[in-house]
Amino acid sequence: MSAELIVAEALGQLLGLEPEEVALDAPLHDLENWDSVNQMRVLVYLERETGQPLDYDRFMDAETAGAIAALVAHPGGVAA
Numbered sequence: 001m002s003a004e005l006i007v008a009e010a011l012g013q014l015l016g017l018e019p020e021e022v023a024l025d026a027p028l029h030d031l032e033n034w035d036s037v038n039q040m041r042v043l044v045y046l047e048r049e050t051g052q053p054l055d056y057d058r059f060m061d062a063e064t065a066g067a068i069a070a071l072v073a074h075p076g077g078v079a080a
Helices: 003-015 036-050 056-061 065-073
Strands: none
Touching (some): 003 036, 003 065, 036 056, 036 065
16 A cells, blocks of 8 residues: 555544545645644554654654655655
């Protein structure tokens, strides 16, 4: 499964959205129900789903679903 799909499914499931409603380039703060609690829920969900820790600072700095997907795809910090 692609990182983009994993992130879209996580955001959809945890925020009550359909995965296809999640635009990878849209600001996260524009998503319904996006707040600091759900941000942490998404982080934990993605770490469980991928089986690897994600860089906390990079995750918290991510401004779009696409930025989170890039982190999921390259958790060690190596950008594509």
